[in-house]
Amino acid sequence: MAQDISSVPFGATIVEPPSGEAIPTTIKLTDVEKKLRILLLDVAEFIDGMTPVSDSVKAPEDSLDETPVPDPSNEDEKVKPELAGQRIVLRFTGGWVRDKLLGVGSHDIDVAINKMTGLEFGLKLKEYLELPGHAQQYGLVPAGKEDGKSSGKDKSRKVAPGLYKIEANPEKSKHLETITTNILGLDIDFVNLRKETYTEDSRNPQMEFGTPEEDALRRDATINAMFYNLNTSKIEDFTRRGFEDMGRKIIRTPLDPYQTFKDDPLRVLRLIRFASRLNYTIDDLSQNAMANEEILKALKVKISRERVGIEIDKMLKGPDPCTALRLIDSLGLYNTIFTDPTRELEYNPNLEKFSEVYTAVRDISQNIPDIPLIISKTLLRNPDEQYLAWICASLIPWADAPMVPNSKPNQRPHYAATLVAREGLKAPNRISDVVTGSLRDAEEIGKLVDQCHRQIKWPTTNRVGLDATARDTLGMAIRRWGPTWRSQVWFTLLHELFQETLGSESHQRIYEKYAIFLEQLTKHDVLDAYAFKPLLTGKDLARALNTDPGSWMKDALDVVMEWQLANPGITDPSAAIEAVKVHKAETLHKAATAEQAGGAEKGAKPEETKKNRELPSRLATHFLQLTIRPLFSQNKPHPTLTPAGHASALPKDGKARFPEDTSDAPWKDPKQGHAIELLRWVLSVLGTKGVETNWGLLIPPILKLMDDISLKWKAVGCEMLTLLLKSTPPALLKRTGLGNVFEESLWPLFTYLPNLTEEKESAALLDEVFPALRALADAMYPPSKPTDQTSSSTPREKFLDKILREGILAPTFHAPPSTYPHLATILLKHLPSLQQAMGIDSVKHLQSLIPLLANILSEPLAPAYPPLMVVAAKGAQGCVLNAWPRISVHRGDILKGLTVSWIRVEEEKAKEVDGERQGELEGIMKELKTCVGMLDAVLNGVEDVKWEDEKRELIGADERLRGLFEENGE
Template sequence: MERVSVDFQVWPEAIELGQLFADQGFELSLVGGPVRDLLLHRPSHDLDFCTSARPEEFEPILHKWGSGFWDMGRKFGTLGAVRRRPDGTEIKVEVTTYRRDTYDPDSRKPDVDYGDSLEGDLSRRDFTVNAMALRVPDLVFVDPYRGANDLAKQVLRTPVDPEQSFEDDPLRMMRAVRFVAQLGFTIAPETAEAITRMTDRISIVSAERVRDELTKLMLSAHPTKGIEALVESGLADIVLPEIPALELELDEHHRHKDVFEHTLMVVDRAIALETGPDGPVPAPDLTLRLAALLHDIGKPKTRRFESGGKVSFHHHDAVGARMARTRLKALRFDHHIIDDVCDLIGMHLRFHGYVDERWTDAAVRRYAKETGPLFERLNRLTRADATTRNKRKSQIFSAAMDELEERVRQLRKQEDLDAIRPDLDGGQIMEILDLQPGPMVGKAYRHMLDYRLDMGPVDQDQAVEELKSWWAREGAED
């Protein structure tokens, strides 16, 4: 066990809170992520503490220290408070009584018992880099599991036997691959081996918890590293099986790019195309990143070996969109994210025809209208997906995309593409054709919308003439 005094640049609010606890005869220590982030010189405004005091004993201290208070975690011994600084930033703290947890093998929810020591509390943490503490206000660094050493080596290791750790809480396996993505660390061999042996345990974790870890992974600094770790560990076979399925077998007769490696490249390229906070796709963008990750998951189901050694994946965009919807629903993602991600996957090949033949204004107008608010994301996904090493093809593709985006910008100056409607509304259509509400009104409306997209805005007389011409044909048939 390492207990040394250190000269940290610690939050003054943390030291003040520690003094308030000490004045009442209680221990208080900063623990977990905030200590790790201190050593990594990473900013943090949410501080976690543990204490020798019981909740009813330290609740008055938090009321005195903060301007806001919450107690949703009271049954777990956790209370929280917030303080607003003069510059408007907030410091949030959560304080938990020393704990020792016991687990039911069929559940990751622990039976919580109060502990009696800081060192005992640290033993129940997920990884050694999160099992360090800093006593406040005296700033004594406590590191019984050599987490600082692992932090310097950028290694993830459990404080206790890894199989016991993952048996107690299988979600820690997902946290391991998430930390690979967030911190760029590697998983210690014995810890990685334990994850591989115990992947089935993840099945007792709720879909919402898995989704939250996957979301944090995808929004991190190195998501592709996390995805690789997810696949290598075997966890992906259970929580996201469509991704390891992309590692298609290659043989000497039917060679093609490994779809898994291509997917990782597309994710990295899509991230590079995200914008600053004032741009159209601010980083990090979960929708774009998920679409990039899942855009080719339809390929294994649609792979066909053609003559001449070629391989085809016809309709993998539509198949992939359906598969993505099923998986994202199972993971309990928000329906808005599901719809947007699946629409992007379904449309990610839409642009390719433009490279071969320049579209008319009507086709450009349709593309902008149909992609709607996903226009900027779709173009970034399309660019990211163009991973050819042929410089000439790459330049032609990029120039065509530049041209399309400029044409859309010019058309938007002339008309509101996102709000395009027929030049005649439903009421006018019924009046002109002397129709009652019914299917033919909808059919006429759709025709007039197509006409508007093809022709651009026209005056009312021309729109009426087109409607009557269409009705002369359609009415006679019906």
């Protein structure tokens, strides 16, 4: 039996008893609690009209005169006549008394008043402290600060900062109306002693002033029904069982448990919370009542979900959440508590293995030897993560529930577990977000953990797909999952335990693979990868790629971060910028050549070269897949192309194919202008391996551009094709069969000539067609070694011949240079490089080329357009350089063009011309003299040609030609 506590002395020392010893029978107040007690008693005497005890620090036993308190006639709750003449008696109630007896400090105190409402007493408290000198007397305001101008930095010295009235809500079983304030750093609730009277026709009680015993009997548990009388400094146990139950570590209700829970169903959860917090046992009668169907229904319907959530929150933040979930599980309360009351959820959670989940959480939290320590060390680092761990555990039974349709149209469906957290527990958004993220990423997390475990456990096994052990793979996963990744990984771990059916051995295997995964994260130092800053900003990247900023940057920066994670030693932003800058075509060609030869760039270490190319390669693949392909995929597929980028094997239907209308194509949208620049950049940085890997992504946009009805986009397509072919291995082009497809797209472009096509547009297009055809020739028919050449024409020779005939001779015939000098200039600009590629085989074209060039040079109005004369002179040089064995036969026509052109330029120079014009004319003369110099080198060695005599004869005929011949002849 409990000891007699009727004579407990004020200020007796409290000591927490060892296990098995009796609960102490005394309470020792702290200094702050002593000061609060005196303040409250002084307020009581102030109300009763007596001199405050603090004047002489009187003991509470001193006699006090009694005067009646004003009748609170304006209150709903009436003071009983027998209370009207009593002095005010104050008591600390409930949890504070229990905790003090257990040696646990508390900052929350409920103060019960015998004859006043909490609101009345609170207002009197405020009135009392506002009297001069009173607040300072209790240390609530520093000396000299009574005017209310104190800094307020010390919460414990504030003067009752505010009185907050919490309304009663009988419909939700919140019967007590309380007044809340903060004094001396303590949260104080004032409420009168209550008696609850229930009627048969109402589930809501009639509240009235009650006696201490009546107030104690209406409470949730005997251990919470003891009072500390401030007037007598004695502990009062009006249930006669509170102190005894504490000694026996039992939780029971003061009255019949069924009626207690029916009156306020939330008491079911409160008792579970106290049992888990105090390590007490709920008595059998109470447990039976808790599982009663009527109580469960009342708990689900009658109690606000906010109050339910608060109790669950306190349980899971308490010292033993496992016991709380075990009681909820064993008493059949799960479906009542963890549900969404706003809708009917058809899914019925399977609780068969729920106990294994919360037991596992307890075992991991307690670091039992069989479970790798790194799991708790990494995933349960602090109280908040431990709390989230229990939240996840409590919702695991809902993890396999089907998605719940969203009532709003075109909105994503809900995860059932998220609804349970948000609507059933009224959890804050951050909790709901963790649950949603855990379910959203669960499949990816589980797959990555499995792959990482498998690749580390069996490293010699052939890997398929990504390297799940690599720093960039793991780091980017952490970034995708975000700051709450630990809770998400934890959720997935628990879900696997919940689904496992093979017992403890399987549990150990799950622990092992998650431990290996976490060890790998720790090894690579990517636990905080979600907070890593990219070396480049979006603007930095846009400048390096020579394109406009846009929405594409966000995902592109992820690629930069992935590269950054793979190369942790690179910390200088300039290194990343240099890695993605577009280089000159010559540099790219050299790099590609070196790559094909298996070597590295000159002057660069192999590992540096690899790193420098790795970032552009990653970005290129990203842009092709996520930026470029979506913009071009909306158009119809190319009829001669398979999805893999091969020539289609389907027979042609023979019908003419007209260009589709692409006026509304996404890639033509000015807002998507970056797409073309990015495609240009991609083609400029991909080497042969990159082209082969991304072949199926590269071909469709290029052919779309070339087939567009607009000549502008056709030209862009040809430019892109040239960049592609420069890095295309001949074997790849042959294997895919696309060489002929490219030919069929390129040759018809030479028909876009004046006057059906404007000269400017025609020139711009054909200026890109020539390089594309040259690159196609090199890719389809690589140059042969001299020893491999035969007397018959090779496919390469035939292809180059066709370029010259259809690309230069035919267009200049249909569009005469004299009429369309700009177009002729563009065409002839490409002649020297074509002649060089043909070599000696260009001899066969001398009969057509030399008259064309000679006529251009000797045209009377030719000096009016100097660029055309320059390219014509360079074309003549190409004839001499590559077809020199037969030049002597055609020297007459060549000399005609050179001499006539020289004289016309001299005549033009004799006129008054400006400096720019003078420079253009001198440029023409320079190229003419160069051509004569080449003739000197060829013809001076020909026996039947008297070259020097011929020159002298021409000089004799016109002295102005001396400047053309003599300097080269002497």
